[in-house]
Amino acid sequence: xxxxxxxxxxxxxxxxxxxxxxDTLAVEEPLEIRLNGEPYLVTMRTPGNDVDLxxxxxxxxxxxxxxxxxxxxxxxxxSGPDDVNSxxxxxxxxAPQISAPAAxxxxxxxxxxxxxxxxxxxxxxxxxxxxxxxxGSRVAAELVLSAPTRLREHQRAFDQTGGLHAAGLLGxxxxxxxxREDVGRHNAVDKVIGxxxxxRLLPLRHMILAVSGRASFELTQKAVLAGIPLLxxxxxxxxxxxxxxxxxxxxxxxxxxxxxxxxxxxxxxMIWSANGQIRLQG
Numbered sequence: 001x002x003x004x005x006x007x008x009x010x011x012x013x014x015x016x017x018x019x020x021x022x023d024t025l026a027v028e029e030p031l032e033i034r035l036n037g038e039p040y041l042v043t044m045r046t047p048g049n050d051v052d053l054x055x056x057x058x059x060x061x062x063x064x065x066x067x068x069x070x071x072x073x074x075x076x077x078x079s080g081p082d083d084v085n086s087x088x089x090x091x092x093x094x095a096p097q098i099s100a101p102a103a104x105x106x107x108x109x110x111x112x113x114x115x116x117x118x119x120x121x122x123x124x125x126x127x128x129x130x131x132x133x134x135x136g137s138r139v140a141a142e143l144v145l146s147a148p149t150r151l152r153e154h155q156r157a158f159d160q161t162g163g164l165h166a167a168g169l170l171g172x173x174x175x176x177x178x179x180r181e182d183v184g185r186h187n188a189v190d191k192v193i194g195x196x197x198x199x200r201l202l203p204l205r206h207m208i209l210a211v212s213g214r215a216s217f218e219l220t221q222k223a224v225l226a227g228i229p230l231l232x233x234x235x236x237x238x239x240x241x242x243x244x245x246x247x248x249x250x251x252x253x254x255x256x257x258x259x260x261x262x263x264x265x266x267x268x269x270m271i272w273s274a275n276g277q278i279r280l281q282g
Contacts, residue, residue, distance in 0.1 A: 003027055003047040003087075004157050004181075026163040028183045033057075034076075034091040046157075046164060046182045049191045050075075050090055052198065053182075056190030058092070059197055060222050062128055067197050069095050122244045131203035131227030133249025139208060139230050140271045143174060147210035147232045148256050154179035155212070167192045170208040170232075177207070185213045186222075193226050203227025215254055217241045224248040229269060232256050237264055 010023040029047055033040045033054055045053060051073045058064045072093040077086075151168040154176060167188035168179040180191035189211065196204055209228045211219060215237035221244065223231045230251040237245075237254045245252035245265040252264045263270060 003029075005160050024160045026157060026183055029088055032089045034089065035063075036094055037091060040092075043184075043187070045184060045187045047087065049180055049195070050087075052180070052191045052194030053187055054090055054092060054190075054194065055197050056192070056194030056222070059193060060190065060218075060225055062225075064094070064098065064197075065130065066202075067200055069098050071095055122240075122247050125221050125224060125244060126248060129224050129248065131205070131225075134205050134227075134229060135249065135269075137172075137205050137229040137269065138271050139172060139251065139269055140273075142273065143170070143172070144208065144230065144232050144253055144270070145256060145259060145261060146174075147208055148212070148234050150176045151179060151210045151212060155181055157181045164188075166212040168210045169196065169204065170210050172206045172208070185211060185216075186218055188212075189219055189222050193222060196226065205229060208232055214238070215241050215252060217244060220244045220248075220250065220252065224250055232261075 004027055005024050006027050007022045008025050010021060012019045012021055027046055028044050030042050031045050031050060031053070032042045043057075054073060055064070055070060058070070064070060070092055074091055075087050076089050076091050147168075147170050150170060151166055154168065155164070155166045157164050164181040164183060165185040165188045166179060166181045167185070169177050169192050171177055178192045178195045180188050180195070182188040182191060189209070192209070196202055204226050207228055208230045209223045210232045212234055214235035215231055215233035217238055217240040220231060220237070220241040224244065228250070230253065231245070232253045234256055235254065237252055242252055242264045244250070249266060251266040251269040253261050254264060255262045
């Protein structure tokens with residue numbers, strides 16, 4: 001897995017014995033992001049698909065809105081005179097019409113566990129969303145139930161480490177078109193949305209966003225901004241995530257496990273099988 005995983009000595013304790021062996025860990029390293037050569041922020045992430053990560057992050061921050069807003073993204077050395085290229089510094093050249101002076105001065109350290117989000121209110125997310133909800137997009141309930149299994153099939157690094165989140169774009173035609181893994185759930189979502197921007201696929205009106213953990217406000221915000229009609233999470237949503245989804249017209253589904261799920265908002269988007277496994281009652 002290259003820089004995605006690393007071996008580390010451990011003492012494995014089992015009933016009646018302790019065994020020294022090596023274990024595989026998910027790599028977590030800092031990524032310094034520069035805009036036009038100036039420091040923007042440092043985030044912790046699992047190396048890989050860094051350009052997609054930065055593209056998705058800058059999109060969710062509303063610094064860019066389309067692929068052509070980034071002219072060039074390249075790895076470079078650190079700030080010291082003897083620094084070598086560690087592939088942990090990414091300099092992004094923005095198109096001339098993109099102005100981000102406040103963003104360049106931000107220069108904060110973030111972690112892989114929390115979202116990088118300047119948006120503080122639901123109203124602001126709704127104002128900034130370029131893609132209004134499409135009430136005509138319908139999603140089969142069986143497809144939503146299958147999302148975690150389809151996502152899990154592509155989690156190669158998780159198979160080795162058990163320590164990575166995943167996000168995937170599942171097409172309404174049942175094709176999982178993109179899966180990314182990262183120590184940070186927000187990073188994984190930024191990576192898949194950044195990939196979609198590179199492919200010029202936005203708005204993602206024919207995609208489900210499947211995530212391996214809980215549905216936070218930040219993940220819901222990213223789905224809304226990308227024009228995604230449904231967010232499916234293995235675990236629970238937060239109250240603010242549900243409020244945002246309700247206001248934005250996003251179908252928010254949590255606890256998608258086996259043949260069960262909770263549909264928190266806009267269940268009218270779901271297609272229920274009249275003669276299949278699922279019948280809508282009440």
